[in-house]
Amino acid sequence: MDYTRFQNASVSAVPKSGIRKFFDIVQTMPRAISLGVGEPDFVTPFHIRNAAIDSLLDGETQYTSNAGKLSLRNEIAYYVRHRYGLTYDPQGEIIATVGASEGIDLALRAMLSPGDEVVVPEPSFVSYCPGVIFAGGTPVPIVTGAENNFMLTPETLKAAITPKTKALIMPYPNNPTGGIIDRESLQKLRDVIIENDLVVISDEIYSELTYSPEGHVSIASLPRMRERTIYLNGFSKAFAMTGWRIGYVCAPVPLMENMLKIHQYAIMCASVQAQVAAEEALKRGREDNYADIVTMRESYNRRRRLMLDSFHKMGLDCFEPLGAFYVFPSIAKTGLTSEVFCERLLREKEVACVPGTAFGACGEGFIRCCYATALDKLTIALDRIDDFLQSL
């Protein structure tokens, strides 16, 4: 049977994720230490897990409203207002999604028509460009570099905009670089965004893992930006809830209407137990000033400093990442490509990192190292990387 007739050509044309190959090699190496993970090394706090258990015992096994339980949406509204100064109406401006990933998909599909362009700063999360293509649009990658701490600049943004540009994806705090974007830089970008009538899809899933004194600033909190921002967040990183697949999207009603339609027909609603757990996470956080998050963030921050310092001592150039749980050192001076570096490091020293190229072509010369790993393992991994560099 000729299956090509049944394979959508534009989907087929999207390459498979570059990470897959490393995953396959690591699987065969039980002693390898992986700095290639992309999720917290904490288990979801017990009171959150327990809320889901109670809900199951209670027999809460039915659909919820499409946008998610109103009690959860109320908590989300309180949380984003309290933490980031964002005001969204739980009735109509918030949808609980199956992870922030669903939010990305909803935003793109609800907005794009064939030929529309979406500007995507890179290096960034692997799903943005494929998501744009699946939604019928054309991704336009913008290179960001270590010299600007991987921040998007107004000049490069301006240069990438064409009459077809409809949206900009804002990936900060950034996976894989750990870069954040500060208020001043956001303000400069804002003028370009408004001038060119773009909508911003702001993926702020790592917002709670920000280590700068200023803390995280949401672009939606800037004057005149709320009306043109689709705000994405979730529970995976802040509350160590990756496997629950629960996130949310907030946007003004006119932007929300199409998203809700797609969510309604394609998903129906996010899993009820995940919603219950998420509600518990926020409710308890409101009462104890987000103690879960504070403990985890402090633990990451200590390891972040250790990683950065170790790479500097090894002689690698590495800008200070102030967000997420990644360090993105340059390995250019070794003369190896990112992919060769990572493959040799894995085979020779049994440490897995992710080549920067998995996150866009401009990631060449960098590797992503995740520090959400037990301290004792992290120290061993760093020693092994040092050995490897000296063996070159």
Place this chain on the structure above:
Amino acid sequence: MKQELLHILQQDCRITLEKLAVMMDQPLEAVAEALQDMEKNGVILRYTPVINWDRVGKERVEGMIEVRTTPQRDEGFDSIAKRIYRFDEVKSVYLMSGAYDLLLHVEAPTLKELALFVSSKLSVLENVTGTATHFVLKCYKSDGIIFEDEPRDRRLAVNP
């Protein structure tokens, strides 16, 4: 800073002073001083490994003993507790609320030796009025560390 230091040391007490200083974002001297302080004041008593003795393969018996005693005037339970903790078999001694007074965590090479400890060393002490010995069958978790075989890290090794 001290509590944070203790938190890190509980995860890995072999970590170097240099790394500790980096993680704490403090000068080396300040961290060294804080550590010495805690060592001097008896906050940190020792830097020891957590051992899963079942894996060592050496025969060994562990037990918990409830001890009822007669408290002494002016001394309360202190003198009898001190008398008891001097025995090598005794790993820990706690003064408890409830139906008995002291709880001992004891250890001996064989069942016979542990029995002998109870009958000839512990029970015969003046002011010990009764004992109840419970043998440990299996240790699941100790000092916050899970001893079982389940994989500690369930995450996929590489993901985006």
